[in-house]
Each structure stands twice: as structure tokens, then as C-alpha cells.
Amino acid sequence: MADFSVDRTLDARGLSCPMPSVKTALALEQMDMGQVLEILTDDPVSKKDLPVWAQSTGNELLGIKEEASTIKIYLKKA
Amino acid sequence: MNELVKNKGVTIVLFSGEMDKAIASFVIATAAASMGMQVNIFFTFWGLNVIKKEGGLIKGQNWMQKMLNMMNYGHAKKLALSKMNMAGMGPAMMKIMMTQKKVPSLQEFIKMAHALGVKFYPCEMSMSVMGLKQEDFIDECKEVIGAVSYLSIAKDSNINLFI
Numbered sequence: 001m002a003d004f005s006v007d008r009t010l011d012a013r014g015l016s017c018p019m020p021s022v023k024t025a026l027a028l029e030q031m032d033m034g035q036v037l038e039i040l041t042d043d044p045v046s047k048k049d050l051p052v053w054a055q056s057t058g059n060e061l062l063g064i065k066e067e068a069s070t071i072k073i074y075l076k077k078a
Numbered sequence: 079m080n081e082l083v084k085n086k087g088v089t090i091v092l093f094s095g096e097m098d099k100a101i102a103s104f105v106i107a108t109a110a111a112s113m114g115m116q117v118n119i120f121f122t123f124w125g126l127n128v129i130k131k132e133g134g135l136i137k138g139q140n141w142m143q144k145m146l147n148m149m150n151y152g153h154a155k156k157l158a159l160s161k162m163n164m165a166g167m168g169p170a171m172m173k174i175m176m177t178q179k180k181v182p183s184l185q186e187f188i189k190m191a192h193a194l195g196v197k198f199y200p201c202e203m204s205m206s207v208m209g210l211k212q213e214d215f216i217d218e219c220k221e222v223i224g225a226v227s228y229l230s231i232a233k234d235s236n237i238n239l240f241i
Contacts, residue, residue: 014180018109022190025112056113 004062004074007035013042013070020046021053024075028059031077036062039073047071087116087235091228094241095124095150097157097169097184101176103241104187110237111194118235119191120228121219122201125241126208127152128184129198129215138209146208154184154216192218199223199231 010027012020020041027037039050047064050073054061062074088110092103107117121129130153137147152158159168173183182190192198198219205211205222212222232238 016179016181018105018112019180019182022108022112022194025114025194053113 004036004076006038006074007031009038009040011040012046013040015041016043017045017049021049024050024053025057028075028077033077035077037075037077039075041071041073042069044071046073050075086237087118087231088237088239089118089120089228089232089235091120091122091238091240092125092128093123094160095127095152095157096160097172098159098161099241100125100128100154100157101181101184101187103239104184104191106239107191107196108187108194111191111196115237116235117191117194117196118199118231119196120199120201120223120231123204124150126200126204126210126215127157128154129188129200129219130154130210131214131216132156134214137214140209143209147210150208154188157184188216188218197221199228201225201228 008027008031010023012023015023020039020043024037024039031037051061054075059078060076062076065072088107090103090107092100103119107119111117127150132153132155135148135151136144138144157169159172162168200215200219200222202222202224
């Protein structure tokens with residue numbers, strides 16, 4: 001994973017499908033082009049769904065990290 | 079909106095008036111809206127219950143409409159399950175189970191979908207058969223449309239669902 005700084009963190013832990021994607025869309029809407037959003041989730045589906053969401057909306061997936069039960073997903077607004 | 083999502087849309091015909099089917103529709107609607115797709119929901123027949131305002135047991139012009147609306151009373155907070163309704167125990171238990179998993183309630187889904195730009199269209203023909211007026215529906219519903227208008231929206235959508 002390349003170096004980048006996180007501009008905003010979205011805590012979506014505890015939420016189930018489709019809320020992490022909805023919250024991600026709403027959070028990115030308020031951010032500027034090129035900024036990085038960190039999404040925290042414990043929903044296993046989000047690990048698959050959010051990269052697909054990023055691809056279909058044209059936003060860049062920078063990486064996925066797993067720490068204990070928390071999945072951290074990094075998206076760059078495009 | 080970027081090139082990838084341009085001209086893509088989802089149109090759902092919500093014919094059923096049950097909580098489970100309505101929630102399934104709104105999960106798809108909000109997920110699609112989050113992907114930048116234009117989402118339209120055409121509420122017809124029993125599906126009109128999902129967007130009815132609370133209250134007003136007796137609606138309609140003649141005794142048959144009044145009887146139908148009384149027996150078919152419902153709104154987003156009061157809908158049956160399509161399976162295991164158990165005289166209302168099913169939906170109550172389902173609501174508890176969904177709250178535990180932090181799944182939004184149907185009312186929350188409706189508000190969220192509206193905020194995400196999902197368009198709600200009540201069906202004109204069902205409304206006239208049942209004797210319902212636009213003021214019987216929640217404010218999120220803007221336009222009452224007919225089958226031709228629905229089809230003109232549906233033909234421009236690449237995902238069309240009948241639920």
C-alpha cells in the first residue's frame with residue numbers, strides 16, 4: 001500500500017448492508033477530489049462490496065487492512 | 079456524476095404491501111442510489127400501503143372503497159410479513175431482530191432513499207380504484223403517474239424489478 005494521508009474517517013462499525021456503501025457515498029460527497037476516506041467496518045460483506053462500489057463509481061481503492069474484527073478500507077475520491 | 083454511471087438507472091415496481099418485500103426494495107434502492115444510479119420506485123396496488131400516511135381508517139368515496147381501505151389499513155410502520163406474520167407477532171419480532179443488527183427501519187429507509195434522490199411515484203389507476211388521493215400519501219411522493227409514464231422511465235433504466 002502506497003503512502004497517503006487520511007483526510008476523513010467514517011466509522012461504519014456495527015452497520016449492515018447497504019449502510020456502509022450509503023454512508024460512504026454521503027461522506028465522499030462532502031469531500032474534495034483527491035482526498036482520502038478511511039472506512040471502518042466490521043461487516044464482512046463490505047470487504048467485497050466497497051471495492052465493487054468504488055469501481056462502479058469511479059473512485060480509487062487504495063487498500064484494505066484488517067485489524068482484529070475491524071476492516072479498514074481506503075478510498076480516494078476521483 | 080462520472081462517465082461510468084451515466085445513463086444507468088433502476089426502476090422498481092413495488093406491487094406488494096408487505097414489510098419484508100418493501101425493505102428488500104429499499105435496500106436495493108438505497109444501495110443503487112449510493113452508486114450514483116437514478117432510482118425510481120413505482121408504488122402500485124398493495125404497494126401503496128408503504129407510502130400511506132399514518133391515520134385515516136376510512137378513505138374512499140363509496141362503501142366498497144371504504145371497506146377495502148379499512149381492511150387494508152397500513153403504513154410504513156404497520157405492515158405485515160409475507161411469511162410468518164402470526165397476527166402481527168412476526169413483524170414485531172423482525173423489527174427487534176433488525177434493530178439488533180442495526181438494519182434501518184422501513185421509515186428510516188424511506189427518508190434515506192428520499193435524501194439520496196430516489197423518486198417515488200404512486201400509481202394513478204390503483205389510487206382511483208381504491209379511492210385514494212395524493213394527500214393520503216407521505217410528502218416524499220411528488221408525482222402521481224400512470225402505466226405509460228412508468229414505462230417511459232423503465233425503458234431508460236437498465237435494471238427493472240417487480241417486487
